Amino acid sequence: MNIPTMDDLNFTDSKVLVRIDINSPIDAKTGKLLDDSRIRAHIETIKELTSKGNGVVLVSHQGRPGDSDFTDLEQHSKLLEKYLGMEVEFVGDVMGPYARERIKNMKSGSVLLLDNVRFVSEELIEASPLQHSKSFLIRRLQPFFQGYINDAFATAHRSQASLVGFPLVLKSSAGRVMEKEVSALAKVFNEEESPKLFIMGGGKVLDSLRIIENLVKRRLADRILTGGLIAELFAVAKGLDLGKENLQVLEKVGVLSLVPRARKVLLSGAPIEIPVDFKVEREGKVYEEPASKINGVIKDVGSTTVGIYSSFIRDAKIIVMRGPMGVIEDERFRESSRSLLMNSLESQGYLIVGGGHMISLIGGLGSLDNSKVHVSTGGGALLLFLAGERLPALEALDMSFREMLKK
Numbered sequence: 347m348n349i350p351t352m353d354d355l356n357f358t359d360s361k362v363l364v365r366i367d368i369n370s371p372i373d374a375k376t377g378k379l380l381d382d383s384r385i386r387a388h389i390e391t392i393k394e395l396t397s398k399g400n401g402v403v404l405v406s407h408q409g410r411p412g413d414s415d416f417t418d419l420e421q422h423s424k425l426l427e428k429y430l431g432m433e434v435e436f437v438g439d440v441m442g443p444y445a446r447e448r449i450k451n452m453k454s455g456s457v458l459l460l461d462n463v464r465f466v467s468e469e470l471i472e473a474s475p476l477q478h479s480k481s482f483l484i485r486r487l488q489p490f491f492q493g494y495i496n497d498a499f500a501t502a503h504r505s506q507a508s509l510v511g512f513p514l515v516l517k518s519s520a521g522r523v524m525e526k527e528v529s530a531l532a533k534v535f536n537e538e539e540s541p542k543l544f545i546m547g548g549g550k551v552l553d554s555l556r557i558i559e560n561l562v563k564r565r566l567a568d569r570i571l572t573g574g575l576i577a578e579l580f581a582v583a584k585g586l587d588l589g590k591e592n593l594q595v596l597e598k599v600g601v602l603s604l605v606p607r608a609r610k611v612l613l614s615g616a617p618i619e620i621p622v623d624f625k626v627e628r629e630g631k632v633y634e635e636p637a638s639k640i641n642g643v644i645k646d647v648g649s650t651t652v653g654i655y656s657s658f659i660r661d662a663k664i665i666v667m668r669g670p671m672g673v674i675e676d677e678r679f680r681e682s683s684r685s686l687l688m689n690s691l692e693s694q695g696y697l698i699v700g701g702g703h704m705i706s707l708i709g710g711l712g713s714l715d716n717s718k719v720h721v722s723t724g725g726g727a728l729l730l731f732l733a734g735e736r737l738p739a740l741e742a743l744d745m746s747f748r749e750m751l752k753k
């Protein structure tokens with residue numbers, strides 16, 4: 347797949363539509379943004395374009411209709427202004443007459459942010475690039491632009507209008523975030539970079555199981571270390587009795603129904619490690635117990651497991667870490683995830699970290715050596731990419747580039 351970059355198209359003194367993903371966690375009570383890492387991630391792309399005299403129109407979504415985090419993008423524009431160090435005009439419209447008038451009259455080198463693109467019903471339709479290229483959103487906006495840049499890796503798994511509709515009607519490329527994500531994650535599929543270690547934790551058990559099944563099928567992982575609820579799933583699949591309380595937790599979150607699939611993965615000889623001990627909570631106190639003798643609610647992996655997992659980390663060339671080992675919202679269950687993160691950063695391996703909770707942990711570690719670690723902006727998109735599934739937004743860029751090369 348050919349993904350054109352900004353070096354291939356190098357827009358100057360043009361008007362460019364840039365799809366970014368600044369969908370950020372919002373406090374349900376106050377409506378305020380809780381984290382701005384995705385906003386900060388796009389600054390490099392925007393600055394590079396404005397420095398070449400381009401008028402930059404930004405488009406993004408925030409949340410989903412009906413969810414508490416489904417809001418307008420006004421506060422996002424203020425943070426973009428802060429990190430860009432220049433004015434960002436927020437337009438409370440997406441494709442109506444006001445938006446088109448402001449785009450038409452914008453100055454070269456200026457930045458304009460359209461409102462939440464999911465305010466437009468067409469955006470929520472999953473359809474092909476060709477179908478979306480004929481949508482009102484694309485037909486209303488395309489005439490104003492010489493080019494389109496997709497920098498929204500974290501939404502690349504959605505075949506929605508603003509992600510796949512423009513590349514068939516405008517010269518298009520990946521932005522710097524998209525480019526970095528794809529090249530960093532491509533290492534995972536590179537044969538020479540071995541051994542590859544995947545550390546899979548967290549609470550999105552079905553997603554993680556889907557990745558593990560793909561990793562095993564494609565023989566991509568030399569070893570898979572489990573934590574979080576995914577570890578409990580595989581412990582049950584291995585026949586361990588985790589006790590009634592934990593089985594009830596697993597039942598409640600729909601994990602027990604996945605045991606047959608997990609067992610099938612184990613019986614295929616997959617290189618999966620499960621914890622040998624867990625941190626459990628019993629009557630408000632925390633205990634470390636062997637996996638074969640659990641008497642409390644599992645909240646984290648134990649220190650013996652951290653020691654074993656760290657020995658695998660020391661030998662790894664590529665380490666992919668997604669989802670925490672424990673309930674890291676509670677300081678008592680954060681140490682295991684933090685230790686494995688630090689050991690990975692100090693190892694000889696190249697670390698790829700994904701998922702909101704792990705990014706919050708890594709945020710506290712200060713500046714990182716980009717040649718050693720890649721912090722992905724993606725959640726679901728990262729999972730699907732690692733699962734070897736094709737991302738519609740990348741496919742649309744590839745189609746656009748092939749069309750352009752034919753001319």
Ligand SMILES: Nc1ncnc2c1ncn2[C@@H]1O[C@H](COP(=O)(O)OP(=O)(O)OP(=O)(O)O)[C@@H](O)[C@H]1O
Binds near residue numbers: 551575669674704
């Ligand atoms: N043993 C456990 N029991 C219950 N919940 C757990 C356990 N271990 C981890 N979790 C929960 O997993 C959640 C994080 O999982 P998740 O899969 O969302 O990871 P993430 O890094 O945030 O990825 P994404 O950004 O895709 O959501 C946390 O809320 C944490 O409390």
Ligand SMILES: O=C(O)[C@H](O)COP(=O)(O)O
Binds near residue numbers: 726727
């Ligand atoms: O946060 C994410 O995973 C991306 O912004 C995609 O959001 P979505 O799952 O609402 O499409």
